[in-house]
Amino acid sequence: MNETLPMTGKMNIAANDDWWRGAVIYQIYPRSFRDTNGDGIGDLRGIVKGLDYIADLGVDGIWISPFFTSPMKDFGYDVADYCGIDPSFGTFEDFDAIIAKAHDLGLKVIIDQVYSHTSDEHAWFHESRQDRTNPKADWYVWADPKPDGSPPSNWQSVFGGSAWQWDGPRRQYYLHNFLASQPDLNVHNREVQDALLDVARFWLDRGVDGFRLDALNFSMHDPQLRDNPPSGVPMERVTRPFDMQDKVYNQSHADIPAFLERIRATIDGYSGRFTVAEVGGPDPLAEMKAFTEDGKRLDSAYNFDFLYAPELTANRVRSSLSNWDGTPGEGWPSWAFSNHDAPRAITRWAQDGDVDRMARLSMLLLLSLRGNPIIYQGEELGLPQGHVAFEDLQDPEAIANWPHTLGRDGARTPMPWEANAPQAGFSNANRTWLKLDEAHKERAIDRQRSDPGSMVSYTRELLALRNSLPALVDGASRLLDTPEEIVAFVRTSDQGDVLCAFNLGEQAIDWAPPEEFASARMVADQDTVNGGNAIRDRIEARSGYWAK
Template identity: 60%
Template sequence: MNRVLAPQPDTDTREWWRGSVIYQIYPRSFADSNGDGVGDLAGVTAHLDHVASLGVDAVWLSPFFTSPMRDFGYDISDFCGVDPVFGTLADFDALIARAHQLGLRVLIDQVYSHSSDQHPWFQESRASRDNPKADWYVWADARPDGSPPNNWQSVFGGPAWTWDARRGQYYLHNFLREQPDLNFHNPAVQEAALGVARFWFERGVDGFRLDAINFTMHDPELRDNPPAPDIGAPRTRSFDFQQHIYNQSHTDIPLFLEKLRALADDFGGRFTVAEVGGPAPEPEMHLFTEGETRLNSAYGFNFLYADRLTPALVQGAVAGWPHAPGIGWPSWAFENHDAPRAISRWIASEHAAAFARLKMLLLLSLRGNAILYYGEELGLTQVEIGFEHLRDPEAITNWPLTLSRDGARTPMPWKADAPQLGFTQGRPWLPLGPDHAALAVDRQEADPESLLNLTRRLIALRHSSPALMTGSITIRQADEALLLFEREAGGQTLLCAFNLGDNALPAPAALHGRRVVQAINGATPELLPPFAALIAE
């Protein structure tokens, strides 16, 4: 299936990324080409036809860079290299070429907050206090009693400082101790990061997803974080006991983002989207995407950590991105590599099939970019991983109270009756989902009514509709179960109604007599059965 890299037909002036559908691939788990049990770049390339068949605009590849794999690629020892487990730079070039041939743009992660402790930059920095890279990482003296410089805590648990005897100082790590924080207050570090970005742009990359970008700069005064209020919810990490005011989110971060945006613009048509974590990320997301000189888009964790999908949740998320001058463009994800599969978080197993159709239509109906996680088009469920099979350091540290990211990173099921479901000829790096054979690609290809084929139809509908691609969104009703919103652009007005509950509801009067554009799970302009949804014009 070949498509041309060009704007979609809704407008001749729309940037290719605005309203796009982006397919996230976790390379370790997508397809293994050499039988070692770990997915790789050649495996991705061999299966890009499947991705293109969905009708998505771009592929986002999670890290494949050279790494000791303490955090499975987010601890990078060479920002411009490919780890041998994933292949070579030539394999990456072949992937880019095939993707572009199929009409797919390619986005990759950029991890600027930190490196691996095995990176040559850190090895040089830790050697002494007066070497050329001595100030490339965040170093600080101990307190008089030998304790860390302040009270900052790591995302993965415990203090965010580790003592280094060679320097006679502590270094900062907001994540694992093997992930020392780069000092982005140092102009030389910023230039090095821009050099990495330039390297990948020159290889044909179409954009970046910026990992944990709000952790890129810290408070140089190293002030203590204040305690977080106790809201009554369980707190499994020491990190959760603080308000993260000083260890992240410094006011100079947008100035670096402006440099990155200028570089992206020099290459033309490149896209930048930030991951912004935290309990209230909207102000930072707006700051990072403000105007025309910063990032194109950002996404938070509104849906990724939610234990229920409710009309109020959607209403709150949409309200955070008003259609107004100077406000950036949102991106949305219901699932990714850092959160349990939504189909298992949000609904009981007996309703999973109907709910999967509902949530797919909802994701593709929201104003903003839609990010699909590999296997979401199949309705993959969260896999229960026993302690003995855990690989995720966060899960191991906080067992058994853990998000269990491993359970959302299990191998893609390609063929229901093949060994290892067609993922590998070897032993998979994580266990296969026991119910995933029935959801395999080949099974769903053969079923016209499958979620896979519905996903293709819904993406095509989105691309054919100016209102769904780039239109405004207005929430008309958000009750306990009923969600009703309006999308409008270019003279097209669509009403989108969703019953998020398990009881039938009368359809809103505003739908009566309207032409149905799309209906799922038996929805009509008069009645919304359980988990039914309808778009009407």
């Protein structure tokens, strides 16, 4: 670790149970992070090997996407054993090594929990489908066909087609909001909840510091199985039937918060743990607020405000920030611009093709926002969306929707570790599970770490600066009145305020900061950190700064 970096903020975060408030989380997609056994698939030992690099960035914790036993039809989000580790990733000894080393480095460890569905290879589903009277008969969502044999409702799967699959042994349909091989759990059932809470305890006892709860608003359905109304989305914007419905009844049931209170009661039996929910959908704010209300449910939530945004605009940032103003009883937001499910942000947002400038600007913005920034592996390298040819696609959603969406595979291509090594140092296999994008080699970690002007160096310096400014870690946020293309806000703290200003338009704009910042100095912009320059009254297009 670079001993010259100021670590005061990080140490303060790690020292208390509220370490997560303002913590920066680094997401690891293990299949694509680092392969150590030569099978072309990233593994847990690869995470152990990469922890020094992650800690050196200056983040506070890692979130590891699923590594549980799975047939990998949805690459780990189809769990066949919640308390098992898939052999392709390694062993419990490897996982324990992650926990031990991460904690030694001052990093917290968060793992995914997938409570809305399992794999159809899970033992619970095997038992449930045998007949209608077995002990787990009601552990999944089963329903009789309509009199004409058609599915029980009009609900559509995220991946296309009906969300109902006929099952011969039961002579019923079962619900699957995702792949047909991912049957939905009946989380209304108290026994199912109890089993899931046992899963949480298993991993908490193993030493994890918290959970990211996947697809949480899909975890409960309308028991009356009422049809969803049409969404009214214009056909030119439709890529799948799922888009054509307003998802009123197949998800987002009003009983979900009560289950979250049970999760919270379980988590509270362990000190210093953190929970963050993924909340998807076109209008998720009410659910995010309900899921994090009054500290009695989850700690935080993030949505898709930025994950699928086709462009980065001041209005979008302004709207998102205004939704989380620190009202009493309000939860704590988290923010992600990229992840394993969404095309990489800089590819979506670099309208002029300047991905390097957008990489720096978006990192500066992400680390400005009040909440928990989540950095997806490769964002700190400035990786654009990887190119994956149709014949090399692995993602079932990408294959089904080709070529109308960028798909998920391009955000999951292997991490480039060494520019001149085979497979860029990700693996010594002749072929990796997804092909490396050759263009990513020039952005490899070894090449960037030794370059003080690189994106990695910029990220490291920016995180060190943020850790030294309490206002940016957990301070309040106050939006300022600005021209339309500018978004500016003040992060406040008893130890000093920080002005964050961004011009997200295509033209330079004259704008003077508030009088209180008349003598402030810029401490970072999209080009440099700790510049100390006076604030300019003109903000160039696609640029921003922090001033103190």
